Amino acid sequence: MKMLIGGKWVDAAGGQTFSRSSPGNGMEVGIYPEAGAEDVDRAVAAARSAFETGEWPYMAAEDRARILTSTAELIRKNADRIALIETLESGKVISQARAEMDWSANLWDYCAGVARTLHGDSHNNLGPNLIANVMREPIGVVSIITPWNFPLLIISQKLPFALAAGCTAIVKPSEFTPGTTLILGELLMEAGLPDGVVNIVTGHGRPAGQRMLDHPGVDMISFTGSTAVGKIAVQSSAQQLKKVSLELGGKNAQIVFADANLEEAADAIIEGAFKNAGESCNCGARLLVERSIHDELVQRVSKRAQSVKVGDPLDPEAQIGAIISPAQLDKIVGFVSRAREGGAGVLLGEGRAPSDAGLYVYPSILTGVDPQMEVANSEIFGPVLSVIPFDTPAEAVAIANQTDFGLSAAVWTSDYERAVAMTRRLQAGTVWVNTYSSGPAELPFGGYKQSGIGRENGRAGVEEFTELKTVQFHFGGRQAWWVRGQR
Numbered sequence: 150m151k152m153l154i155g156g157k158w159v160d161a162a163g164g165q166t167f168s169r170s171s172p173g174n175g176m177e178v179g180i181y182p183e184a185g186a187e188d189v190d191r192a193v194a195a196a197r198s199a200f201e202t203g204e205w206p207y208m209a210a211e212d213r214a215r216i217l218t219s220t221a222e223l224i225r226k227n228a229d230r231i232a233l234i235e236t237l238e239s240g241k242v243i244s245q246a247r248a249e250m251d252w253s254a255n256l257w258d259y260c261a262g263v264a265r266t267l268h269g270d271s272h273n274n275l276g277p278n279l280i281a282n283v284m285r286e287p288i289g290v291v292s293i294i295t296p297w298n299f300p301l302l303i304i305s306q307k308l309p310f311a312l313a314a315g316c317t318a319i320v321k322p323s324e325f326t327p328g329t330t331l332i333l334g335e336l337l338m339e340a341g342l343p344d345g346v347v348n349i350v351t352g353h354g355r356p357a358g359q360r361m362l363d364h365p366g367v368d369m370i371s372f373t374g375s376t377a378v379g380k381i382a383v384q385s386s387a388q389q390l391k392k393v394s395l396e397l398g399g400k401n402a403q404i405v406f407a408d409a410n411l412e413e414a415a416d417a418i419i420e421g422a423f424k425n426a427g428e429s430c431n432c433g434a435r436l437l438v439e440r441s442i443h444d445e446l447v448q449r450v451s452k453r454a455q456s457v458k459v460g461d462p463l464d465p466e467a468q469i470g471a472i473i474s475p476a477q478l479d480k481i482v483g484f485v486s487r488a489r490e491g492g493a494g495v496l497l498g499e500g501r502a503p504s505d506a507g508l509y510v511y512p513s514i515l516t517g518v519d520p521q522m523e524v525a526n527s528e529i530f531g532p533v534l535s536v537i538p539f540d541t542p543a544e545a546v547a548i549a550n551q552t553d554f555g556l557s558a559a560v561w562t563s564d565y566e567r568a569v570a571m572t573r574r575l576q577a578g579t580v581w582v583n584t585y586s587s588g589p590a591e592l593p594f595g596g597y598k599q600s601g602i603g604r605e606n607g608r609a610g611v612e613e614f615t616e617l618k619t620v621q622f623h624f625g626g627r628q629a630w631w632v633r634g635q636r
Contacts, residue, residue: 150327152182152351153334155195156344162187167352169325172240172471173462175506179238181327184352189319189360192348196290196317197366199345206287206315214261217309219340220333221257224250224301227336234328235300236462240471240508241425243463253305256606259590260309263611267313278625285615287315288392289368292361294382295330296374297323297473298428298530304330306396306594306605307371308347314614319367320349321358325473327351354378365389369614373397373430376528376553376599383602394603394613396595398528399556402435402549403585404539404571407442409561410583415449417559417585418534423457423512424586426469427532428477430600431557433585434529437545440538447536451497451514454534459502459509469532472508481531485513488524493517493535520548528554542571550576555597559585578604 151158160166165183170176182188200206205213224231228250235246270283291311295303300322311318322330334349350357362370362385372382373396386393403421405414421433438446462470472478482500489495498511512532518525525535539545549558559581560571572580578596581587588594593604603613 150179150181150331152184152188152192153331153338153347153349154188154192155198155348156338161185161352162191167324169238169327171237172473172508173237178234179328181324181331181351184321184350184357186356186360188350188352189357189364192319192350193290193364193366195345195348196319199343200287200290200317203317203343203345205312205317205343205346208315210265210267213313213315214264216337216340216342217257217261217264217312220309220336220342221254221261223336223339224254224257224333227332228254231301231329231332234332235326236470238326238328239297239300240462240473241428242467242470244465244467245425249299249302253301256302256305256590257309260313260611263310263608264313267608267611267615269617279621279623281619281621284618284620285314285612286618288614288616289316290366291316291318291369291371291614292364292367293318293320294358294361294370294372294374295320295322297325298425298430300326301329301333303373303396304333306610307373308333310605310610311371311614312342312346313611316369316614317346318348319361320347321361322349322351324351324353359385362386363388367391369394371613379599379601394605395601396430396603396605397556397599397601398554399430399432399596399600400435400526400528400552400554401431401433401557401559401577402437403433403559404437404545404549404561405439405442405446406542406560406562406564406567407439408563410563411442411446411449413583414561415446415453417561418450419453419457421559421585422534423454423469423532426472426510427481427512428473428530430528431579431586432530433559434533434535435525435549436534436536437539437548438536439545440540443536443538447496447514447516450534454497454512454514457512459511461507469512472510472531475508477530478508478510481510481529481533484524484527484529484531485515485533488515488518488522488535491522491524492519493522493524496536498532520551526552542567546571546574550574553599556600557581557596
């Protein structure tokens with residue numbers, strides 16, 4: 150496949166390519182251009198031209214909305230093809246990849262509606278000679294850098310929102326999973342998007358990704374990935390005072406009280422910890438359980454976890470597929486090993502699952518975890534659940550809030566007064582009560598602390614890509630300033 154720059158499918162200027170092998174079986178599944186700084190410069194120039202002289206920023210909202218709606222329809226039409234590529238490149242199970250196609254399309258549909266309702270404000274009570282408009286305008290050219298864990302879904306949490314606001318963009322998907330983003334480029338062209346509005350480059354963080362952060366022709370950076378790389382993005386943006394939107398790591402807690410529905414909680418705990426092989430910023434990696442029900446809930450969770458099927462991502466019955474890379478697999482195994490050496494009990498699963506060529510790991514449940522342990526505070530990005538008991542709501546809040554992250558949390562209780570009190574004290578951008586992991590397009594998503602800056606989804610997700618402009622209209626004669634100053 151080739152890159153999309155200025156409405157044309159092109160190779161890298163230097164002619165270099167890289168390949169992607171499937172983590173599920175080790176077979177090569179794609180060959181892509183290896184973009185360099187020159188290719189990013191070409192993409193930025195195309196996006197800048199489309200923004201400065203093209204029709205997109207000033208196109209009627211109904212026309213932009215029509216293209217976004219068409220894109221949603223094309224995603225659904227091509228869902229099987231996109232899901233297959235996503236499964237081959239990421240290692241996620243095919244059933245989940247197919248579900249993500251509809252979630253992604255829904256975001257494009259939502260943005261079509263927001264494009265038509267995005268508006269500013271007006272003021273007519275500023276005195277007899279002054280009225281004013283506060284206008285929302287597109288911020289300009291946006292560098293969008295996306296990760297490998299939800300390739301189509303995460304670009305759909307960014308790109309349609311930027312387009313709804315009237316921005317143009319340069320997109321770089323992860324080098325592990327570029328295929329679905331390039332297919333999205335094909336669909337955008339088929340939907341009628343003007344040339345240069347969206348440009349897609351493929352390659353690695355250096356030099357392509359770094360050039361996208363540093364480029365003086367870029368007005369905003371939108372990045373999803375690790376907190377460590379997010380800090381690099383902020384450092385780069387500081388040189389030119391670019392706006393930055395970051396969705397970063399998480400170390401999320403599900404807090405279960407004794408009066409909760411334990412059967413439903415157990416199901417959500419398994420989903421939260423092991424879905425997408427735990428390779429999710431929203432992974433419910435910590436289970437905080439009231440001590441009086443600790444043993445009962447752990448038994449329920451363990452029983453369910455034993456039936457979770459690890460296997461070939463293309464197997465429709467598999468629930469946990471392959472891990473994205475050998476380095477990530479080693480990282481997961483290392484966390485579990487060090488936790489065991491530090492005194493945690495490994496109730497379920499430890500180490501690699503056998504495979505001739507793929508990268509698989511058993512889901513793990515760790516008990517006796519001290520809140521200060523590494524495994525209780527660092528993001529693992531793998532199917533590892535740490536169980537921590539608590540005695541009081543205050544203690545649960547303290548444990549939940551002690552990490553550097555603040556992305557999401559869940560509270561399980563039948564006492565809604567307690568639930569409300571907990572939601573007010575938890576430092577997280579999303580708090581679920583008696584559920585986990587739902588995320589309608591209408592609701593903003595983002596984190597506290599080192600989990601990010603800004604919000605995606607909802608009206609806030611579009612407003613991230615806008616600037617406010619105040620326009621004042623004066624009527625009648627203007628009194629001289631020195632006369633006004635004497636009053």
